[in-house]
Amino acid sequence: MAERRVFTLSQVAQHKSNKDCWLVINGRVLDVTKFLEEHPGGEEVILEVAGKDATKEFDVIGHSKAAQNMVLKYQVGVLQGATVQEVKDVVDKESDTKEMSAFVIKESARSKSLVFYEFFVPLLVAALYFGYRCLTY
Structure with a gap:
């Protein structure tokens, strides 16, 4: 994302329906409207935290590395005042291919x-x- 759009939590809170669903994970503002039907846990789980900071709920579930990487796909901006870790290339040890990772997980x-x-x-x-x-x- 060349230009970072900055949103307030009150702006994010205006997007909390199944037709327009935003949330925040680790300071990244995500538009997950198109992902609702694909979410393995069902759209209800996401709609419960729609328009809010869902970092705690996201982390508690223990999402896979693939799910963590999907955060970038739906990012529309950042939360005002949040410190967002820059994206780095990470080598996936199983497939030996580079992939973008929103979260750097140190296996060691x-x-x-x-x-x-x-x-x-x-x-x-x-x-x-x-x-x-x-x-x-």
Whole structure:
């Protein structure tokens, strides 16, 4: 993005419908209207945080690297007063190709316990949920 458009949170808040949906992630203002139908978690999840700073919700979910990279595709500007990390080329170790990354994740800094919490805990929670639903249905 050659020129950075700067938006206030009140400007972002004017875009909170399924026909015009904006949100903020890590200081980046995103127009995710076209992504609503494609979102794996359903559009309702995004509409709950539409017009707001959704950084906390985005980070808590533990989105994949691919999902984190998609942030750039929908970026329309930055939030006023926010410090936004510049985009850097990152080499994907699995495919050995360069890709743009909105978030630089240092693999060496990630501990095995973090991988456990990012993968196995959500898997366990999902298994418990579906097990409970099967037993009570």
